[in-house]
Amino acid sequence: MRTRWKVALGVVAVIVVLAVVVAFFLDEPIRRYTEKQMNAGMKGYTAQIGKLNFHPFGFSIDFYDVIFRQDAHPDPPVMKFTHLSASVQWTALIHGRLVADFLLDQPVIYMDRTHFVKELEDPTPVKEHGWQSAVQAMYPLKINEFRIRNGSATYVDAGQARPLTLKAINASVRNIRNVKSEPNEYPSPLELDAVVFDDGRLAVEGHADFLREPFAGVKGRLDLQKVALDYFKPIAARYGFALERGTFGGRGNIEYSPTIAIVDLEEVRVDGLHGDYAYRKKTAQPVKQAAQTTKEAAKEASNKPGVLLKARRISMTGATLGFVNQEANPHYRVFMADTDLVVENFTNQRTEGTATARLTGLFQGSGQTLVSATFRPEINGPDFDLNARIENTDMKKMNDLLRAQAKFDVASGVFSVYSEVKVKNGRIDGYVKPLFKDLDVYDKDQDQDKKLGQKIKEKAIDIAGKVLKNRSTKDVATVAPIAGPLENPKASTWETLVGVLRNAFIKAILPGFERERARLTKKG
Numbered sequence: 001m002r003t004r005w006k007v008a009l010g011v012v013a014v015i016v017v018l019a020v021v022v023a024f025f026l027d028e029p030i031r032r033y034t035e036k037q038m039n040a041g042m043k044g045y046t047a048q049i050g051k052l053n054f055h056p057f058g059f060s061i062d063f064y065d066v067i068f069r070q071d072a073h074p075d076p077p078v079m080k081f082t083h084l085s086a087s088v089q090w091t092a093l094i095h096g097r098l099v100a101d102f103l104l105d106q107p108v109i110y111m112d113r114t115h116f117v118k119e120l121e122d123p124t125p126v127k128e129h130g131w132q133s134a135v136q137a138m139y140p141l142k143i144n145e146f147r148i149r150n151g152s153a154t155y156v157d158a159g160q161a162r163p164l165t166l167k168a169i170n171a172s173v174r175n176i177r178n179v180k181s182e183p184n185e186y187p188s189p190l191e192l193d194a195v196v197f198d199d200g201r202l203a204v205e206g207h208a209d210f211l212r213e214p215f216a217g218v219k220g221r222l223d224l225q226k227v228a229l230d231y232f233k234p235i236a237a238r239y240g241f242a243l244e245r246g247t248f249g250g251r252g253n254i255e256y257s258p259t260i261a262i263v264d265l266e267e268v269r270v271d272g273l274h275g276d277y278a279y280r281k282k283t284a285q286p287v288k289q290a291a292q293t294t295k296e297a298a299k300e301a302s303n304k305p306g307v308l309l310k311a312r313r314i315s316m317t318g319a320t321l322g323f324v325n326q327e328a329n330p331h332y333r334v335f336m337a338d339t340d341l342v343v344e345n346f347t348n349q350r351t352e353g354t355a356t357a358r359l360t361g362l363f364q365g366s367g368q369t370l371v372s373a374t375f376r377p378e379i380n381g382p383d384f385d386l387n388a389r390i391e392n393t394d395m396k397k398m399n400d401l402l403r404a405q406a407k408f409d410v411a412s413g414v415f416s417v418y419s420e421v422k423v424k425n426g427r428i429d430g431y432v433k434p435l436f437k438d439l440d441v442y443d444k445d446q447d448q449d450k451k452l453g454q455k456i457k458e459k460a461i462d463i464a465g466k467v468l469k470n471r472s473t474k475d476v477a478t479v480a481p482i483a484g485p486l487e488n489p490k491a492s493t494w495e496t497l498v499g500v501l502r503n504a505f506i507k508a509i510l511p512g513f514e515r516e517r518a519r520l521t522k523k524g
Helices: 002-041 090-095 113-121 131-138 229-237 281-301 395-406 452-468 493-507 510-523
Strands: 045-055 060-070 079-088 100-112 143-156 164-173 188-196 200-209 217-228 241-257 260-279 307-325 332-347 355-363 367-375 384-394 412-424 427-440 475-477 480-485
Antiparallel strands (some): 164 188, 384 412, 427 475
């Protein structure tokens, strides 16, 4: 008996040694064959495998130093990874399924704008680039579990000093082939966490259905915190927005499948946002195109069955935002400082009820500002109420605006404006009441270098102000009514709101002041 065991063990040992030796000599032919098959299936990309180890007893393969390059821009490679382990998932055999388990170790993904430009120029659809065929060539079994350990992803925009990065990416997706359960809504657990840029955090936890047609479905919870916005400077600059700093975050639930799309966010938060939109003709067109695209997408999603976009609370704190008109002479900047904004119950569905917004800040850094609005569910176009007031703005801080729009400036004065507007059933009704206090347009020392005609004009404006003064309060006030049909009753609520603010606070204030000046000058 002992002799038989010795013989059996000897035979097993010989088989093991032979298998190891055979596998050793097979590694390089398998590597070359696999690499060839991967490249035969891909379009526009080339793969390179540094080393391969085949393990015949476990029917597993280890790939080392794998690199993917875009043919048009081969350096640096778009993806590389240190190690990929592909093996049979033996626990799935209990359920009668032969599937694979993939572990991807330290993958590095790199993309820059040239890669994306080439993708846009390439008429080949993304799904036909052959990535799935390349994976299938690496290991013949369908993937049932896929894990990523300590990955990273980088995107570099043109001229960008700080690339957009995701680091310490760890992800796990299990039961991809629905091995352990009958097909149902979302049978595949998924988890992902990563560091966004330097201090931001991203976490996703939920379930997916990768076998759903025509595309996979996913449902889960998203948590994004302290994402630095200044990384997006080059992208924002292409649309004329000079972004200085700020952070972004949010958390909530998402669900996306062929039959439903839900983004239900509990909170969206922006802190310390600082930036200016610089209006120039060369940047106005891309902004207009982006706005039109956004408008069409919002219109399509509005009240669409199966599509819910909801943010229960959107908050912005400590923001300074400005508008710089670089086409005017002189250039001028209108801005809000120390701005806080809270929007509650923002949604695309009328059945979700009323949304409210409240904004506070300092107009031109001095005028105490309060804007509140109520947005009702849309039935016959935009439907909202707006109440706004700006009080005690130092008018000297508006001089560039006054010079550009009304061709005068002031030596001193305080500006306030009050407005109430109601938009409903394609109509707008309300008023704008600008108020000028202690206005002094003409000043010998400030205006000594100006031409005689400009001095006479500013003196006339100064006289107009003194004639219109309320003797008890020393204020100059007019009321401009706003009433009539909307210029574009089919416009979106936000497009209409921007138009109302523009017409109310620019077209109703400066021209009205100019008319008073002209009337009194003519009378004199």
